[in-house]
Amino acid sequence: MMASFSEAGRVGNEMSVAVTRTEAEEQLVRQFAKVAPELPGGARVAELRSKAIAGFALTGLPHRRIEDWKYTDLRTGIKAAYPPAVCSQAKVDEALIRAALGTALAGVPCIALVMLNGRYVAKMPPRGQEAGTGWEFRSLAAAMGEPDRSWFWQNFERDVGGSESAVQALNTAFLTDGIVLKVREGARLELPIHVISITDAKSPVALATRTIIRIEPGAHATVIESHVGISHASTARQATAVTEISLGEAAEARHIQYLSGGADVVHLGRWHVSLGKDAVYRGFQLTAGVGLARNETHIQFTGPDAKLDLSGLMLGRGKDHIDTTLVVNHTTTGCEGRELFKAVLDDRARAVFQGKVIVAPEAQKTDGKQMAQALMLSEDAEFDSKPELEIYADDVACGHGSTAAELDEDMLFYLRSRGIPLADARAMLIESFATEALEKIEDETLREAARAIAVAWLGGATAR
Amino acid sequence: MLEIRDLTVRIADEDKEILKGITLTVPKGEVHAIMGPNGSGKSTLAYAIAGRDGYEVTGGDIRWDGQSLLEMEPDERAAAGVFLGFQYPLEIPGVATMTFLRSALNALKKKRGQVELTTPEFLKLIRAKAAELGIKDDMLKRPLNVGFSGGEKKRMEVLQMSMLDPHLCVLDETDSGLDIDAIRIVAEGTNRMRGPDRSMLVITHYQRLLDYIVPDKVHVLSGGRIVKTGGKELALELEKSGYAEFAGKAA
Ligand SMILES: Nc1ncnc2c1ncn2[C@@H]1O[C@H](COP(=O)(O)OP(=O)(O)O)[C@@H](O)[C@H]1O
Ligand SMILES: [Mg+2]
Numbered sequence: 001m002m003a004s005f006s007e008a009g010r011v012g013n014e015m016s017v018a019v020t021r022t023e024a025e026e027q028l029v030r031q032f033a034k035v036a037p038e039l040p041g042g043a044r045v046a047e048l049r050s051k052a053i054a055g056f057a058l059t060g061l062p063h064r065r066i067e068d069w070k071y072t073d074l075r076t077g078i079k080a081a082y083p084p085a086v087c088s089q090a091k092v093d094e095a096l097i098r099a100a101l102g103t104a105l106a107g108v109p110c111i112a113l114v115m116l117n118g119r120y121v122a123k124m125p126p127r128g129q130e131a132g133t134g135w136e137f138r139s140l141a142a143a144m145g146e147p148d149r150s151w152f153w154q155n156f157e158r159d160v161g162g163s164e165s166a167v168q169a170l171n172t173a174f175l176t177d178g179i180v181l182k183v184r185e186g187a188r189l190e191l192p193i194h195v196i197s198i199t200d201a202k203s204p205v206a207l208a209t210r211t212i213i214r215i216e217p218g219a220h221a222t223v224i225e226s227h228v229g230i231s232h233a234s235t236a237r238q239a240t241a242v243t244e245i246s247l248g249e250a251a252e253a254r255h256i257q258y259l260s261g262g263a264d265v266v267h268l269g270r271w272h273v274s275l276g277k278d279a280v281y282r283g284f285q286l287t288a289g290v291g292l293a294r295n296e297t298h299i300q301f302t303g304p305d306a307k308l309d310l311s312g313l314m315l316g317r318g319k320d321h322i323d324t325t326l327v328v329n330h331t332t333t334g335c336e337g338r339e340l341f342k343a344v345l346d347d348r349a350r351a352v353f354q355g356k357v358i359v360a361p362e363a364q365k366t367d368g369k370q371m372a373q374a375l376m377l378s379e380d381a382e383f384d385s386k387p388e389l390e391i392y393a394d395d396v397a398c399g400h401g402s403t404a405a406e407l408d409e410d411m412l413f414y415l416r417s418r419g420i421p422l423a424d425a426r427a428m429l430i431e432s433f434a435t436e437a438l439e440k441i442e443d444e445t446l447r448e449a450a451r452a453i454a455v456a457w458l459g460g461a462t463a464r
Numbered sequence: 465m466l467e468i469r470d471l472t473v474r475i476a477d478e479d480k481e482i483l484k485g486i487t488l489t490v491p492k493g494e495v496h497a498i499m500g501p502n503g504s505g506k507s508t509l510a511y512a513i514a515g516r517d518g519y520e521v522t523g524g525d526i527r528w529d530g531q532s533l534l535e536m537e538p539d540e541r542a543a544a545g546v547f548l549g550f551q552y553p554l555e556i557p558g559v560a561t562m563t564f565l566r567s568a569l570n571a572l573k574k575k576r577g578q579v580e581l582t583t584p585e586f587l588k589l590i591r592a593k594a595a596e597l598g599i600k601d602d603m604l605k606r607p608l609n610v611g612f613s614g615g616e617k618k619r620m621e622v623l624q625m626s627m628l629d630p631h632l633c634v635l636d637e638t639d640s641g642l643d644i645d646a647i648r649i650v651a652e653g654t655n656r657m658r659g660p661d662r663s664m665l666v667i668t669h670y671q672r673l674l675d676y677i678v679p680d681k682v683h684v685l686s687g688g689r690i691v692k693t694g695g696k697e698l699a700l701e702l703e704k705s706g707y708a709e710f711a712g713k714a715a
Binding site for chain 2: 408409410411413414415416417418419420421422424425428429431432433434435436
């Protein structure tokens with residue numbers, strides 16, 4: 001995915017000829033100049049930030065004439081850039097977590113690492129039950145000030161962004177904090193680590209956070225990342241959120257993202273996942289009602305025989321726009337990839353699925369299957385699906401498919417003929433559609449929490 | 465009592481009338497059979513009674529217990545006591561059979577102004593009824609009809625019927641695709657439902673089923689019309705002579 005210099009240059013030239021900066025782009029560059037001196041990290045980080053914003057200044061926000069952003073135009077999606085969030089004084093307790101996550105997800109036992117308005121604030125529960133001893137974490141702001149942590153720096157500097165990714169660039173430039181997490185070799189964490197990023201500002205704000213996770217060889221861990229607002233605060237936020245997760249040999253990770261917040265949220269996410277030999281990675285992305293979401297996931301197999309299962313459920317209504325973009329890069333032999341994304345779309349909501357699977361000549365015995373399905377609850381909803389297979393090896397089994405369908409009238413009639421009222425019959429069928437995706441979450445407690453979130457959201461979609 | 469009078473039904477979006485004036489009465493306590501060749505309109509009649517969208521009633525009336533069904537939604541008809549056993553039961557992935565039956569039963573109880581069953585009551589009832597029909601517990605946990613064999617689906621229809629306690633039972637080719645043992649099980653299940661306050665309409669293409677569910681009357685449907693009505697011996701006649709005799713009359 002990393003563009004070469006010549007490509008970046010070409011894109012840059014094209015851009016500078018074609019367009020003038022939008023208001024939002026100008027604001028972002030100006031904001032950076034203003035806040036840069038207060039951002040965390042030493043000279044090394046400051047240099048990366050400058051490089052990133054310079055790259056961004058060159059290309060601006062991605063728009064529909066850039067192939068990867070054909071269906072998601074940030075120039076029109078982001079009219080004005082919100083000011084960076086400032087620290088919150090809110091008390092971090094169970095009540096706050098519940099208000100932000102809802103009771104179902106808040107009830108899932110975990111070690112919570114809480115971020116408020118883009119800053120790490122607390123680990124909960126602070127005492128008592130622990131996830132086990134085989135892990136350590138620090139805030140990203142702290143890690144940026146520690147020059148000696150080589151694996152952190154490798155990850156941090158690997159992809160600054162710049163002209164090849166505006167999202168990565170804005171994240172690098174404005175990064176306030178995040179979580180750096182290491183699960184040590186062979187460790188098995190008993191509880192999930194839940195990174196909860198809550199926005200409680202009184203007015204619209206921008207956030208830039210990053211999670212860097214390293215699962216060492218043979219270690220097993222579950223990481224949940226939630227990006228949520230809180231009902232009594234402003235619901236408008238613009239966030240860039242980057243997650244880097246690397247799995248060592250035979251490591252196993254379950255990685256779940258929950259994204260919500262409503263029509264005024266812009267969430268630009270990027271996941272980079274690398275899987276070592278025999279590693280197992282199961283990712284799930286639940287997006288429930290977000291005005292503009294882009295979840296871009298880049299998967300890199302670095303060792304043979306690893307297994308990937310990446311799934312998600314996109315729930316949209318109103319004018320929600322939810323974009324899932326995957327780049328799965330098979331560069332080594334015998335790896336398995338399974339991707340299943342489902343979307344439930346009401347009103348004028350739109351979901352985008354772009355799934356690119358690249359199988360390099362040396363990636364023989366690759367076994368890849370991809371499926372994207374949308375359930376259209378309204379005639380005005382839209383689903384754009386672009387699966388892409390680029391296969392350069394000959395001994396592989398790869399397939400993909402994509403469907404968009406309305407609720408099945410025959411099934412509806414069948415249920416109604418048994419006495420189930422229309423609204424309930426619709427809800428049943430919608431839930432049944434979502435279930436296949438939700439079942440990708442292996443842990444029952446987590447799966448049921450995700451289902452409860454989906455069902456609650458669907459309750460609003462079907463009660464018409 | 466089911467009273468169908470001069471019923472004409474058209475498939476929406478298509479010009480042709482499928483049912484061309486059906487008149488039929490099934491008093492309480494009686495079982496009537498509808499027989500007829502493929503395409504004669506048997507399922508159309510069943511769907512018209514159950515209220516399926518797209519089957520447009522262009523004339524006549526369907527009354528149950530003195531009340532017209534025509535303005536009622538399918539779920540309201542179910543609450544009024546109507547049950548349709550489908551010729552092709554649908555597979556509903558992701559909805560466990562047990563959950564589905566519970567929702568249906570509770571929805572009906574609510575609409576009928578009855579108290580909902582408690583979980584233990586529900587489980588006891590469904591286990592007893594399932595056992596009668598040879599339906600195993602694990603089938604109840606599976607998604608509704610998904611991966612069930614033809615025979616299992618039909619048994620599930622009869623289980624639903626016996627759970628939901630309807631008073632007008634319309635069974636559309638519940639025997640098709642079944643071997644003789646399965647037919648017997650399904651017929652026994654249906655016969656258990658017979659009673660003085662129920663009306664039943666058993667639709668079948670073959671006489672075979674009527675050896676087990678002995679009807680009070682047999683109606684022959686051909687070309688969208690009832691061309692002959694008789695006693696149970698009419699079914700045996702049809703078995704010998706086939707439907708060819710009626711083809712002309714229907715035109
Ligand atoms: N949904 C439909 N759309 C178009 N034609 C239909 C539809 N349902 C039934 N028909 C037509 O109506 C006629 C009667 O069909 P049906 O009631 O299914 O007959 P039977 O159950 O007796 O075999 C047939 O000619 C059939 O093709
Ligand atoms: Mg039929």
